[in-house]
Amino acid sequence: MQAPFHLCFSQASCFDMRESQEVQLCVEDYAVNETKPVESNDLLNQIDQPMNGFLNHADKPMNGFLNNADQPIIKHQRSYRRWFLITLYSVFVLSGQAAATLLGRLYYDKGGNSKWMGSLVQVVGFPILLPYYCITTRKTPSRDSILPNPSASALALVYVSLGLLVALTSYLESLGLAHLPASTFALITSSRLAFNAFFSFFLNSVKFTPYLINSLVLLTLSPTLLAFQPENEISSGNSKHNYVLGFIASVAGSAAYGLLLSLTQLSFLKVLKRNTIRVLMDVIVYESLVATIVTLVGLFASGEGNKLHTEIEEYEMGKVSYLLTLSFSAICWNFFNIGCVGLIFETSSLLSNSIVVLGLPIIPILAVFVFHDIMHGIKAISLVLAVWGFLSYLYQYYLDDKSSNTDHILNTSTLEDINDQFGKA
Structure with missing residues (x-):
């Protein structure tokens, strides 16, 4: 300036x-x-x-200065819009995640058995976005349109890679939710932030600070404690083997999800290189399409697709409730996906994942009332550690944001000093 x-x-x-x-x-x-x-x-x-000629030349510095003086106002307007979008996406993440997880647990509690179906509802809800997607494609090109378009092969690699990772994450989390209580599953998946920070260190050049390291340690200890559950935690009809399988699948799903967010942020920076809503919609629609195709193949290749008719007939709440449970679960997961990708689009994968972790303590509390899950001492300590880890990361993000605002104020003050000198001259 x-x-x-x-x-x-x-x-x-x-x-x-x-x-x-x-x-x-x-x-x-x-x-x-x-x-x-x-x-x-x-x-x-x-x-x-x-x-x-002299007057014309004398006017130029003043006009340039006036344009510079307007920039703080424009930046404030953009900041308000950005924080509004961050808030909106956060609401999508928190509400979508809690509702979808509880509906998924309801599906398994009332007679649902298909792990691939539980995975499919997490990715198949994207068609409800198609009308809005078509509207965004008709808008006039933005100033980002002057950038060269990524090659078709690069875009295909991004969408296919992210889609495959989404399908893997969805299946692992569906497998974990099928064999674990909703409260235990939610606490284990709080390790997503730790995995995301680990991958972001290598892929997104994130620096480790004392508060961030403290957050990673706490979020690693939180799910680790759940490995020492009392015997009465294992629900009726569920073996110790299935409990261990669900635990491992949930941890692996959290690791895959952390990698997914880091790769998504890397794709925005290195390949897509555009800050438009069209790019955001492209990522959501195409990766969900790839994940849906892969999951459908897995559903029928595993033989679970042939058993769906019997599953519907034997569902405890009836056929209509079966369809409504899966439909609303798909819609909630879609809102969750929009919020996650939107937060990456506006901020970073780490902040997106931290909002996800923020919503995880809500699920165990709701599960106690909805499914009568037992909140014993180990689970309560795990919940406290998860919240503590999130707050530690949130404080680090506050420090980073405060430092960024301080730099902006210093630049603005320097500009005002120059204006005073120009007025005296």
Whole structure:
């Protein structure tokens, strides 16, 4: 901000000296030739030309300064819009995650057995976005349209890779939710933030700070404690083997989810390179399409697709409730996915995952009332550690945001000092 202004001011000084010399030469020339008959209009034109040039050059620094003075207002407007979107996406994440997890647990409690169906509802809800997606494609191109378009092969690699990772994450989490109580599953998946920070260190150049390290340690200890559950935690009809399988699947799903968010952020920065809603919708729609195709193949290849008719007939709450449970679960997961990708789009994968972790303590509390899950001592300690780990990370994000705002204030104050000097001159 400062360098262009100083350059412009020095140019104005040069023009001032040069134009003053031209005025002096014109006056001297008139004095030497005052005995000659000169038309008054010609003389005025000769004097006006250098003066007009001087005024035009003098106006340029002031106009440039006024444009710079408007920038803080524009930045504040963009900041308000950005925080509104962050809040909206956070609501999508928190509400979508809690509702979808409880509906998924309800599906298994009332007779649902298909792990691939539990995975499918997490990715199949994207068609409800297609009308909005079509509207965004008709809008006029933004200033980001001047950037070169990524190659078709690069886009295909991004969408297919993310889609495969989404399908893997969905299946692992569906397997974990099928064999674990909702409260235990939610606490284990709080380790997503730790995995995400680990991958972000290598993929997104995130620096580890004391508060971030503290957050990672706490979020690692939280799910680890759940490995030492009392025997009465294992629900009826569920073996110790299935409990261990669900525990391992949930941890693996959390690791895959952390990698997914880091790769999504890397794709925005290195391949997509556009800050538009169209790019956001492309990522959500295409990765969900790939994940849906992969999950459908797995559903019928595993033989679970052939058993769906029997599953519907034997569902305890009836056929209509079966369809409604899966439908609303798909819608809730879709809102969750929109919120996650939107937060990555506006901030970073780490903040997106921290909002996800923020919502996880809500699920165990709701599960106690909805499914009568037992909240024993180990689970309560795990919940406290998860919340503590999230708050530690949130405080680090607050420090980073405060530091960024301080730099902006310093730049604005420097600009005002330059304005005072210009006014005195």
